[in-house]
Amino acid sequence: MAKEFNSFKSFYPFYLSQHQDPVCRRLHYLGSTIIIIVLLNTLINQQWWQLFWLPVIGYGFAWIGHFVFEKNRPATFKYPLYSLMGDWVMFWQMLTRFFKKQS
Template sequence: MAGFTSFREFYPFYLGEHRDRRCRRMHFAGSTLVLLIVLLALLSGRLAWLWLLPVVGYGFAWIGHFAYEKNRPATFRHPLYSLMGDWVMYWQMLRGKVRF
């Protein structure tokens, strides 16, 4: 696979890896839980809960890829762009620009 020179170039590929609505829903659920864990950890002062962030965030996303998309998550090849894509897609789902 060719490399990407910018996030703008990567993002259409990223969306193409998330065609299945159930996969996008898994991403949305995981990202929402990540935000809730951060909030709860900060409000409670129990920062040890933050170790759950990658488990929850990647766990939900990877289940979506392996169970529904039947592809390898982009995280394995493009970790930074993939993380950025997760949050851009999340924001676009909240705004109704990407269906979930």
């Protein structure tokens, strides 16, 4: 029986446990970065059709990471909202950790 989570705070440790492989985490980071670039480009150029690519990019990179490298089932299948939140929290944590190392 799968565990049920009552809060994002209780879900996030599980989310991180599903992202142990460094390649999987890097693919998530790459997908999130490209999403931001496409979103900004869409807003600047008002090419709204580009929004179609956001879920393809986000899920594409993440699912390759899970199925090929992590060898597990993405948490988004059971916990879509918490998983989306987890993607961005993990992205922020990786980004801030990178810039802390640079200074």
